[in-house]
Amino acid sequence: MNTSVLIAIAVFLITYIGIGTEKVNRTVVAGAGAIALLIFNILSLKEAVTTYIHWETIGLLFGMFAIVVVLSEAGFFAYMALDVAKRLDYNPYKIFMVFPLVTGFLSAFMDSITVMLFFATLTYELARLLKFDPIPVVVAEVCLANIGGSSTLVGDPPNVILGLMLGFSFNDFVIHNGPTAVIASLAAVGVAYWDSRKQLVLSTAIDHEALAKMNPADAVKDRRLFTMGLIAFGVAVFFLVIHNWVEHTLHIPLTAPLAPLIPAVVILVLGGHRTEAIVRKIDYEVLLFFIGLFVVVGGLEKTGAIQALADLIANLFREQHLALLSTLLWFSAVSSAIVDNVPFALSMGYVIRDMAGQAGVPALSIMVWAVSLGADIGGNGTPIGASANVVAYTSLEKKEVRIGWGRWMRLAIPPTLVALIISNIGIAIKLALNFF
Amino acid sequence: MKVLFCTDGSQMSRLALEAGARLLKGRRVEGVVLHVLPEVDKRLEHYERLHEEELKEIEKLFGGKEETLKVVAAAQQLLSKAGVPTRRKVRRGNPAQEILKEIRQGRYDLVVVGSHGKRGLNRLLLGSVSLEVSRKASTSVLVVKAPLSP
Numbered sequence: 001m002n003t004s005v006l007i008a009i010a011v012f013l014i015t016y017i018g019i020g021t022e023k024v025n026r027t028v029v030a031g032a033g034a035i036a037l038l039i040f041n042i043l044s045l046k047e048a049v050t051t052y053i054h055w056e057t058i059g060l061l062f063g064m065f066a067i068v069v070v071l072s073e074a075g076f077f078a079y080m081a082l083d084v085a086k087r088l089d090y091n092p093y094k095i096f097m098v099f100p101l102v103t104g105f106l107s108a109f110m111d112s113i114t115v116m117l118f119f120a121t122l123t124y125e126l127a128r129l130l131k132f133d134p135i136p137v138v139v140a141e142v143c144l145a146n147i148g149g150s151s152t153l154v155g156d157p158p159n160v161i162l163g164l165m166l167g168f169s170f171n172d173f174v175i176h177n178g179p180t181a182v183i184a185s186l187a188a189v190g191v192a193y194w195d196s197r198k199q200l201v202l203s204t205a206i207d208h209e210a211l212a213k214m215n216p217a218d219a220v221k222d223r224r225l226f227t228m229g230l231i232a233f234g235v236a237v238f239f240l241v242i243h244n245w246v247e248h249t250l251h252i253p254l255t256a257p258l259a260p261l262i263p264a265v266v267i268l269v270l271g272g273h274r275t276e277a278i279v280r281k282i283d284y285e286v287l288l289f290f291i292g293l294f295v296v297v298g299g300l301e302k303t304g305a306i307q308a309l310a311d312l313i314a315n316l317f318r319e320q321h322l323a324l325l326s327t328l329l330w331f332s333a334v335s336s337a338i339v340d341n342v343p344f345a346l347s348m349g350y351v352i353r354d355m356a357g358q359a360g361v362p363a364l365s366i367m368v369w370a371v372s373l374g375a376d377i378g379g380n381g382t383p384i385g386a387s388a389n390v391v392a393y394t395s396l397e398k399k400e401v402r403i404g405w406g407r408w409m410r411l412a413i414p415p416t417l418v419a420l421i422i423s424n425i426g427i428a429i430k431l432a433l434n435f436f
Numbered sequence: 437m438k439v440l441f442c443t444d445g446s447q448m449s450r451l452a453l454e455a456g457a458r459l460l461k462g463r464r465v466e467g468v469v470l471h472v473l474p475e476v477d478k479r480l481e482h483y484e485r486l487h488e489e490e491l492k493e494i495e496k497l498f499g500g501k502e503e504t505l506k507v508v509a510a511a512q513q514l515l516s517k518a519g520v521p522t523r524r525k526v527r528r529g530n531p532a533q534e535i536l537k538e539i540r541q542g543r544y545d546l547v548v549v550g551s552h553g554k555r556g557l558n559r560l561l562l563g564s565v566s567l568e569v570s571r572k573a574s575t576s577v578l579v580v581k582a583p584l585s586p
Binding site for chain 1 (some may be wrong): 445473474478479482483486487490491494497498499507
């Protein structure tokens with residue numbers, strides 16, 4: 001092993017540990033790792049910028065973030081939660097069943113961090129009024145947000161990375177991960193509900209007066225922005241569905257990143273006095289974090305470290321397709337529960353790309369489905385498994401609703417395990433039917 | 437006599453406040469109720485900053501009173517009924533360290549704490565807040581383990 005490989009591996013491991021320990025801001029850690037590789041001349045700046053940073057991923061995330069900011073600024077999340085709660089007659093049992101499905105659905109198309117920031121707060125507020133324990137509901141919401149996120153290209157950052165890096169479209173994810181995610185979501189919410197139904201404890205001391213005053217329409221801060229946000233969101237999803245067809249049949253370069261970017265830019269132009277606030281609220285820190293990671297993992301790829309790992313895994317599992325796919329799924333799940341799933345998905349993207357095409361290894365596509373399902377769903381396991389978990393967990397703790405790691409894991413692991421088992425069965429069926 | 441009453445809203449801290457108030461009955465007490473909030477994760481802080489206005493709107497919509505205020509107000513009310521007037525203080529960070537800092541800065545004659553708070557498991561893992569406070573405080577500490585007999 002030459003010095004360059006050792007340096008690239010060392011920088012990657014230090015960055016990974018730095019992100020995991022959270023002592024220093026993760027964007028700073030990823031940035032420092034990227035700069036270290038440039039200083040050690042593992043990569044040139046030109047290579048980093050033109051080859052290893054996936055600008056398509058950054059563009060797609062920017063577009064989606066902008067649309068989600070517009071929706072949140074207009075009061076969409078509060079409106080949605082209140083409207084659903086009202087339709088459910090503010091019944092905590094119904095809320096427990098339906099709210100997680102709503103977060104799952106929203107997270108299939110939007111950034112799950114924002115979804116959970118609002119839903120954790122809204123669930124807490126509703127729980128306060130309706131006098132039920134918000135913890136099992138919020139944990140179920142997070143689980144479903146992560147499971148729902150696995151169903152589309154834009155649902156979770158690992159999917160954006162794997163999809164754009166390896167050439168899989170929005171429709172590919174919907175067709176291959178979608179059905180598994182839907183079944184896993186229904187099963188997970190069922191398990192979560194069964195597990196915690198007795199902990200909800202209904203109270204008779206509900207503040208009916210406060211409930212009667214609640215009007216979902218009051219949550220909408222700006223009707224024009226609300227409508228514009230919903231239209232932009234609908235257009236982005238529509239473009240994502242048709243972009244492949246448009247590109248190949250009409251020869252118009254409507255790429256996946258352009259799908260949300262076009263409506264996002266239109267909305268910023270038409271946003272009037274709100275535009276400045278919208279632009280300010282886009283999460284640039286996450287985009288910078290991704291840029292740093294692309295460079296750090298690019299170092300591993302360039303020096304051949306990833307190829308060596310890919311060869312090792314391919315040799316270990318030669319001709320054992322189901323064993324390899326199951327290992328990819330469960331290994332991705334466990335790793336994602338421990339550390340951030342973004343650097344993991346990025347590295348695994350290169351690993352499975354380098355494995356694909358070798359004799360005795362399954363097709364790239366089915367390896368993508370296994371890694372993405374594992375990395376997205378596995379994040380549920382601990383309060384730090386995904387950013388959405390961190391935000392939901394700490395937002396409740398800040399409100400003096402103490403969860404603790406033990407209770408989180410006790411509540412999150414059963415639905416997560418069920419979802420992963422269903423995913424594994426789904427992958428096995430795909431392999432048997434040769435449908436991937 | 438300057439007394440620091442520590443509360444985290446738990447049943448045990450309530451018992452501690454009741455016991456402290458009973459033992460101090462008839463004395464001239466200058467009381468302070470201290471509540472230590474957990475440290476906020478940097479990532480949550482970041483997202484809350486991005487969506488600060490919308491989150492405030494939600495709080496307004498629900499007409500919510502912050503839980504922190506409720507915890508401290510309940511403790512103050514309990515002590516006031518027992519004839520102990522108090523001021524309130526809220527700190528953020530590690531509970532034991534923040535209580536110790538408050539003791540150093542406030543020059544208290546007595547500190548009243550419950551033997552364990554909301555996080556019972558912490559006692560096994562890290563040593564409880566009361567244990568650390570009683571070991572390191574430069575002033576007398578009343579650690580309440582059970583209600584006083586009538």
